[in-house]
Amino acid sequence: MGTVSLPDTWVYALRLPYDPRAARVARMTVRAALDGHGRHELVGDVELLTSELVTNAYRHTRGPCSLRLTALADGRLRVGVWDSHPHIPAAFAEPPGGAPEHTAPAPPGAGGGRGLHLMREYAHSWGGWSLGDGGPLGRGAGKLLWFEVGGP
Template sequence: MVTVSPSKSEASASWAYALQLPHDPRAPRIARVTLRAVLAGHGLAHVTDAAELLTSELVTNAYRYSTAAATLRLRGLGDGRLRIGVRDANPHIPPPFDRRPGPLRPIPAPVPVEGDGGRGLFLVCHYADAWGGCLFGRGGKLLWCELGPRPAGHAVAA
């Protein structure tokens, strides 16, 4: 059974949701429908289009390269910012999430034009304000990205 569980911190006015997604080709659609409802409920309509694209790509990656269920994590960071994370059972962090972007390490060029796939995570890096990945001790990984306006003078580290 798919579950959604909200939590709210009184002190920071941030919020978080986690959605267990079955290993099923319909998982990206389920994630998008849930995302739209969450963003509408929290007044984040300004990031809906980009958030849907990035969520679809992260969930699709989890479905294609893992053999188990995944977890979609949505977190309101305050000031109209959103963090999207997808955890799956595959312990490999794929490029370009395996490196940090920056002036000395730009986002690498995507796959050749004639390639059949491999563009999804490059889209995430292009459209997100910040992104990254981390491994979990017992296996699996979390790929994440952030969207929304940044407060003046605030840099987001990937």
């Protein structure tokens, strides 16, 4: 009988309802998936960045969002969050390093404005794709924002 080894690549996808608890559910999912695959070193960073993207999806849309975790063969982890709003935030429209390095930090107590700083601090790369506005019916195809951590 041969030994079965788990593959280095895997994918998890989760559809999250429009609910203020979605970011918490996303964090719990990230933790369970990474712990289950022995990627404990990534949990804190991935939970933080995933929570940022899912919270923004909740704040700026009125519909569900989707979370996708993809482990790549070279040790990187790619996290994508889809939502129904087609607008790509400026920080995600530029390649890493393409956005101004010296953006003003969010003032203490501000309810937002920290996303770009968090991405710069914890992600190796990030970006976004607009999937369109859904045409004349207004049923938005939305956008996908993503980041990668880990790897070489």
